Amino acid sequence: MRLYASKIPAIVDSVFRALVDTGNLETSNREEFGNDVESVLREYLRTNRDITERSKDILEQRGLPYSDLYRIRRKQADMLDFGIGDDAITWIATQLIELFMRSHWVDEIYVDDATLRRNIKDLLKRHMQHDEDLDREVRKHLKHLQQGTDTFEIEYQKQLDMVKRKHGLD
Numbered sequence: 622m623r624l625y626a627s628k629i630p631a632i633v634d635s636v637f638r639a640l641v642d643t644g645n646l647e648t649s650n651r652e653e654f655g656n657d658v659e660s661v662l663r664e665y666l667r668t669n670r671d672i673t674e675r676s677k678d679i680l681e682q683r684g685l686p687y688s689d690l691y692r693i694r695r696k697q698a699d700m701l702d703f704g705i706g707d708d709a710i711t712w713i714a715t716q717l718i719e720l721f722m723r724s725h726w727v728d729e730i731y732v733d734d735a736t737l738r739r740n741i742k743d744l745l746k747r748h749m750q751h752d753e754d755l756d757r758e759v760r761k762h763l764k765h766l767q768q769g770t771d772t773f774e775i776e777y778q779k780q781l782d783m784v785k786r787k788h789g790l791d
Contacts, residue, residue, distance in 0.1 A: 622709050622749040624669075627789055629662045635744040636717075645740065646721065647729040654726040661716045669705065672697045710749065714741040758784050 633655050640646040641654070648654040676693040679685075685693070698705045704712025718737055721727045730737065759780040766773040 622707055622746070624662065624665060624709065624713070624749055626663075626666055628748050629659055632662060632744065632748045633658050635748065636741070639740050639744050640737070645730070645732045645737065646727060647731070648726050649728050650726045654724065657720055657724055657726060658717065661713065661720055665709070665713055665716070668701070668703055669709075672701070672703065672705070710742050710745045713745055714738050717741055755781060755784055755788075 636658050637651070637655065641648055641651070672694055673690075676690055676697050679693050679697075680687065680690060694705060698708075704710070715738075718734060718741070721730060721737070732740075759777060762780050763773060763776055766776055
């Protein structure tokens with residue numbers, strides 16, 4: 622699962638619809654509440670980008686192959702108690718719940734933490750599902766290439782960039 626910056630406004634709107642408009646949560650200032658939710662999502666993107674850059678630097682310093690990037694990223698994320706991959710949804714949901722508990726703009730929460738967490742995770746999954754969908758669409762165009770080859774990897778990245786542009790995810 623991956624969070625795209627272009628999806629942040631849609632996620633904020635979904636939080637309003639799923640939590641505020643349904644009466645699960647009461648807010649005194651919708652705009653500031655939305656800004657708080659957006660700040661959590663943007664902080665996730667920033668931290669994720671920092672971890673990736675730091676991991677690339679480690680690969681270069683140690684002379685490791687690029688194929689070790691995921692393993693290094695996972696170690697870096699674990700050291701920071703940060704969620705990447707499938708753990709991203711849980712990390713973001715936890716951050717949002719903590720935000721709701723201490724925000725000046727949240728007047729009252731009318732549901733228990735488990736219900737709140739489930740609602741948040743469901744809406745995040747809907748908006749972050751794009752990775753699997755994008756991968757299927759890209760692979761559909763690359764059936765003529767053998768997976769695992771350099772040509773496949775290069776063409777995969779080109780196709781992925783084109784599909785992201787097509788769907789407004791770049």
